[in-house]
Amino acid sequence: MNLLTETRSQVLDELNIRILEELSADPRLRTTELARRLGVSTPTVRERVTRLEESGVIRGYRLEIDPAALGRPVAAWVRLQPGPGQVSRVAELAQNTPEVVECHRISGEDCFLLRIQIPSIDRLEELLDRFGPYGRTNSSFVVSTPVAPRAVPLT
Incomplete structure (x- = not known):
């Protein structure tokens, strides 16, 4: 049976959920350690993780970098309402603007919600000026982050 046609309950059985919980807590966990924690064989874990990747349940593994360490401590959300016929241009500009993370x-x-990382508040004007010709913007600075990005609940 093709994994893509399996039902959610078959793809996300108890063992796969436990695998996802462990990998969510530590994506760098070695297969042998994961197998030991789950009480199953290394080949079983390797096959399960591969199937979760191939089915798209696991979309990737990410490196989290502190923006402040790279000189971009200021985070802001920008809502953008494009002018007529500007949707594709806004998407392209966002794609080609490194500050848009x-x-x-x-x-x-609004049609777009952008998160940006910039070195200082005064750099926001320059960034907004790039998007200005394509629509109306409204921005909010991040003051604190009580809940950092986290994995989707598995249960």
Whole structure:
């Protein structure tokens, strides 16, 4: 049976959920250690992780870097309402602007939600000026992060 046609309960059985919990806590966990923690064989874990990757349940492994350590301590969210016919241009500009570290197409009055990382607040004006010709912006600075990005709940 092709994994893509399996039901959610088959893909996310108890062992796979336990694998995902362990890898969420430590994505660098070695297969042998993961197998030991779960009480199963290394080949079983390797095959399960491969199937989770191939099915798209595991989309990748990421390195988290502190933006402040790279001289970009200021984070802001920018909501953007594009002018008529500007949606594709905004998406392209966001893709080609290194300070944009996330871009979401959203519903509602605004069509885009961008997260940016910049060296200082005064750099926001320069960044917004790049997007100005394509629509109206509204920005908010991140003051603190009580809940950092985390894995989707598995249960």
